[in-house]
Amino acid sequence: MNVAVTDRQPDTAAQSNLGFVDCDVHPFVKSPADFDPFLSQRWRDLRASIGARSRTTFAGAPNYPRMSPGVGQRMDSWPEGGGMPGSDLKMMREQLLDKFGVAYGMMMPLVGSGLGERNVEFGAAMCTAANDWQAQVWCDAEPRLKASVQVNTEYVEAAVKEIEKRAGDRRFAQVMIPPRGLEPLGRRRYWPILEACAANGFPIALHLGGASGHPSTGGGWPSFYHEEHPSYPQSKEALVTSLVIEGVFEHIPNLKVALVEGGFAWLPSLTWRLDKQYKRLRNEVPHLKKLPSEYIRDHIWVTTQPIEEPEQPEDLLTTMEWIGWDRIMFSTDYPHWDQDDPRYAIKVPIPAAEKQMLFRDNAMSFYGLT
Amino acid sequence: MARHVVAQVGEIAPGTCKAVTVAGRDIGVFNVNGEHYALINRCPHEGAPLCWGQITGRFESDRPGEYRLTHVGEMLRCPWHGWEFDIKTGQSWCHPESVKARTYPVTIVPGEALAKGPYVAETVPVTIEQDYVVVEF
Amino acid sequence: MTIPGPGAIDVDIHPALPGTHVLLPYMDDYWRAHLKMRGLERDNYNAAAFPPNAAINCRPDWRPAKGFPGSDFDTLKAQALDAFQPRYAICNVLHGGPAIFSEDLSAAFCRAINDWVAHEWLDRDSRLRASIVVPQHSPELAAAEIKRCAADPRFVQVLLWEMAEIPLGRRMNWPIYRAADAHDLPIGVHAGSSYRHPPTNLGWPSYYLEDYVSWSTGFAGVLNSLISEGVFTEFPRLKVVLLESGVTWLPAWMWRANKTWRGVRAEVPWLDKSPADYAREHVRLSIQPFDGPPDHAKLLKIIEEIGCEDMLMFSTDYPHWHFDGNDAIPDGLPDALVRKILSENALKTYSRLS
Numbered sequence: 121m122n123v124a125v126t127d128r129q130p131d132t133a134a135q136s137n138l139g140f141v142d143c144d145v146h147p148f149v150k151s152p153a154d155f156d157p158f159l160s161q162r163w164r165d166l167r168a169s170i171g172a173r174s175r176t177t178f179a180g181a182p183n184y185p186r187m188s189p190g191v192g193q194r195m196d197s198w199p200e201g202g203g204m205p206g207s208d209l210k211m212m213r214e215q216l217l218d219k220f221g222v223a224y225g226m227m228m229p230l231v232g233s234g235l236g237e238r239n240v241e242f243g244a245a246m247c248t249a250a251n252d253w254q255a256q257v258w259c260d261a262e263p264r265l266k267a268s269v270q271v272n273t274e275y276v277e278a279a280v281k282e283i284e285k286r287a288g289d290r291r292f293a294q295v296m297i298p299p300r301g302l303e304p305l306g307r308r309r310y311w312p313i314l315e316a317c318a319a320n321g322f323p324i325a326l327h328l329g330g331a332s333g334h335p336s337t338g339g340g341w342p343s344f345y346h347e348e349h350p351s352y353p354q355s356k357e358a359l360v361t362s363l364v365i366e367g368v369f370e371h372i373p374n375l376k377v378a379l380v381e382g383g384f385a386w387l388p389s390l391t392w393r394l395d396k397q398y399k400r401l402r403n404e405v406p407h408l409k410k411l412p413s414e415y416i417r418d419h420i421w422v423t424t425q426p427i428e429e430p431e432q433p434e435d436l437l438t439t440m441e442w443i444g445w446d447r448i449m450f451s452t453d454y455p456h457w458d459q460d461d462p463r464y465a466i467k468v469p470i471p472a473a474e475k476q477m478l479f480r481d482n483a484m485s486f487y488g489l490t
Numbered sequence: 491m492a493r494h495v496v497a498q499v500g501e502i503a504p505g506t507c508k509a510v511t512v513a514g515r516d517i518g519v520f521n522v523n524g525e526h527y528a529l530i531n532r533c534p535h536e537g538a539p540l541c542w543g544q545i546t547g548r549f550e551s552d553r554p555g556e557y558r559l560t561h562v563g564e565m566l567r568c569p570w571h572g573w574e575f576d577i578k579t580g581q582s583w584c585h586p587e588s589v590k591a592r593t594y595p596v597t598i599v600p601g602e603a604l605a606k607g608p609y610v611a612e613t614v615p616v617t618i619e620q621d622y623v624v625v626e627f
Numbered sequence: 628m629t630i631p632g633p634g635a636i637d638v639d640i641h642p643a644l645p646g647t648h649v650l651l652p653y654m655d656d657y658w659r660a661h662l663k664m665r666g667l668e669r670d671n672y673n674a675a676a677f678p679p680n681a682a683i684n685c686r687p688d689w690r691p692a693k694g695f696p697g698s699d700f701d702t703l704k705a706q707a708l709d710a711f712q713p714r715y716a717i718c719n720v721l722h723g724g725p726a727i728f729s730e731d732l733s734a735a736f737c738r739a740i741n742d743w744v745a746h747e748w749l750d751r752d753s754r755l756r757a758s759i760v761v762p763q764h765s766p767e768l769a770a771a772e773i774k775r776c777a778a779d780p781r782f783v784q785v786l787l788w789e790m791a792e793i794p795l796g797r798r799m800n801w802p803i804y805r806a807a808d809a810h811d812l813p814i815g816v817h818a819g820s821s822y823r824h825p826p827t828n829l830g831w832p833s834y835y836l837e838d839y840v841s842w843s844t845g846f847a848g849v850l851n852s853l854i855s856e857g858v859f860t861e862f863p864r865l866k867v868v869l870l871e872s873g874v875t876w877l878p879a880w881m882w883r884a885n886k887t888w889r890g891v892r893a894e895v896p897w898l899d900k901s902p903a904d905y906a907r908e909h910v911r912l913s914i915q916p917f918d919g920p921p922d923h924a925k926l927l928k929i930i931e932e933i934g935c936e937d938m939l940m941f942s943t944d945y946p947h948w949h950f951d952g953n954d955a956i957p958d959g960l961p962d963a964l965v966r967k968i969l970s971e972n973a974l975k976t977y978s979r980l981s
């Protein structure tokens with residue numbers, strides 16, 4: 121079989137000149153107490169006593185242990201002065217922002233526990249704290265970084281309020297929702313949150329993850345991270361299916377969605393399958409007025425990482441053409457182990473115009489950045 | 491082809507690696523159970539600095555549920571995507587024929603011999619009492 | 628395209644039980660009395676995953692005036708056998724029996740279903756072959772049923788549900804694979820769920836359309852499980868046939884699974900080749916539904932990306948509705964590949980057919 125390898129010299133300048141927008145950057149806290157300034161005494165006490173309660177098995181580890189320390193970090197991203205990868209702005213600048221000439225980095229904090237907290241009041245408070253923390257600790261120090269409004273989807277009223285509160289604050293570029301909630305995101309109970317996103321001009325970023333309590337396959341809990349990691353695309357497929365078939369985009373015509381950290385090569389086949397089966401079962405979903413493929417084309421953007429690596433490298437470009445170059449945005453996932461290097465992740469040359477779209481223009485337009 | 495002095499013998503402990511830049515090339519010099527080897531410090535996959543990777547053994551198995559650790563200290567896991575490389579040959583575990591990290595020949599040379607040349611000692615001061623790790627390319 | 632002539636091997640047709648009562652004659656005295664005491668013969672234990680009145684589950688011109696689609700022999704004979712003239716057609720009964728929570732009741736149902744298929748179907752047409760249905764949540768009892776049925780050479784495969792209690796590769800399930808391997812039987816994995824878990828990892832979708840679309844994502848999980856757990860390392864001769872799985876998702880799955888393997892394979896060190904190569908060696912897929920792209924060029928690209936001509940096998944998926952007329956094969960495939968799809972691949976996969 122073929123494996124694409126890097127035999128080119130670094131091409132850093134190419135991305136710098138573009139003003140690269142990285143659609144997935146993970147900042148981290150130096151200490152869990154970093155959130156305390158943004159929490160009331162009640163929630164500080166709760167954080168320090170009972171702490172986060174989600175729907176996973178272990179107190180301080182994911183269900184599927186990763187393959188490198190720190191729950192799967194890039195080994196060269198641990199700050200010299202201590203702390204977790206992603207917690208040190210100086211290092212983030214050296215390894216990402218300055219190195220690649222990043223114009224904007226979209227922050228997706230996977231820290232703070234508010235997104236999947238079972239005590240929804242605590243969850244909402246933690247989301248608010250994580251949002252203040254992003255804005256004040258990160259955006260104010262580094263304006264190239266953009267924040268994501270975190271909300272706990274099981275507390276709809278608080279989520280809507282939080283979205284409204286951040287509207288107009290240019291530090292926030294999007295709303296971040298973990299796709300694996302209690303129910304598929306397209307279900308009606310979540311519509312007020314989705315409506316609030318659109319009404320307040322926020323696209324939605326659906327980064328992989330969440331703690332639904334449901335197994336990562338429909339056939340039960342797998343044994344290995346070797347199964348969990350490649351299950352992320354299936355999660356994304358279910359997400360697209362839910363949003364389209366439930367009629368979210370018919371109901372909220374100006375909603376825009378970015379799928380983050382699921383790759384993208386699965387999308388054409390899913391689109392064909394949805395169109396085909398929709399024709400058979402359309403009497404079940406009369407609220408849909410267009411083909412699923414049309415809703416997907418109008419409302420769904422994908423980010424690249426972890427980028428698929430076809431056995432024939434040029435097949436990646438074919439897939440991108442099938443999806444549409446204007447719907448794909450590059451993301452690194454810095455500083456996680458499976459992050460992608462913008463210089464080497466794509467193993468075949470991309471025409472200049474498409475490169476410009478992939479690394480910059482699509483994201484600038486999606487996020488309304490200037 | 492030139493010979494580059496990259497370390498004193500004894501400087502790189504067994505099971506560790508020294509990252510050097512010699513004549514514009516980033517190279518990792520490894521001490522594998524007392525023997526020295528040199529690999530390019532750039533993963534052939536996405537360019538990660540290999541010297542930040544973990545030095546491990548081969549995780550092997552003949553059948554599900556049976557585990558065996560062999561070649562301890564001879565394998566390097568890329569610090570990013572975890573691709574495994576044989577430090578001695580540069581061969582990747584998954585695609586040994588088609589994916590390799592470039593290797594460089596390494597010799598141990600006494601300081602006395604170095605003094606006679608032709609060696610390039612860009613970063614390592616040389617004395618005749620010491621033995622040195624020399625990489626050729 | 629329409630199939631070019633007689634002699635194909637149809638690896639997926641679906642005879643259906645007209646009702647639970649038809650199983651009573653095939654149960655022993657104990658279980659017959661047990662069912663009647665509880666009135667179970669009046670209940671419908673068909674699988675909820677395939678509502679028979681949904682359009683997708685029966686082609687309009689195949690829909691019978693009364694009874695479940697696929698439940699009448701003469702109708703199936705006319706529509707699936709005489710119309711397509713296969714050399715063989717493999718009966719896969721999609722029933723809830725394998726998923727009944729009581730392991731023993733499940734085993735009793737499965738024994739009765741297998742005997743019912745043998746007498747009511749296989750005995751009536753020499754072109755018919757069948758898969759052995761097994762109490763899937765009780766691997767030891769499943770293995771016993773495989774051994775019992777394997778004595779009849781017309782049973783050519785073991786049938787499992789795609790989504791059940793635990794992922795198919797789990798070692799707990801290995802008695803099933805050991806028994807299948809001992810009798811040269813491939814494992815057929817059919818689309819659908821016993822709904823022990825939501826069909827997606829996001830939870831329960833609202834619509835059947837979402838469920839149906841999710842079957843293909845479930846198959847990705849099936850392959851991840853079978854390969855990661857080392858089923859093909861432990862049973863190197865075993866073949867797994869994905870039935871009604873869709874086809875075009877396969878290349879993207881290969882690329883992603885290979886990518887994970889290169890970094891994570893130390894967790895499952897028994898794997899000695901890439902997931903894509905395991906799939907090419909051990910996994911076969913029925914061609915309906917194909918979920919093909921709207922144009923031929925893309926279709927050929929997908930075929931090229933699959934990178935193996937041995938994987939696809941002809942199916943009508945009768946009476947499910949994926950195509951009209953006799954247009955059972957995607958257009959534009961090379962002739963040599965079509966020949967392989969029609970029968971050659973099936974003959975190599977099902978040793979009991981040759």
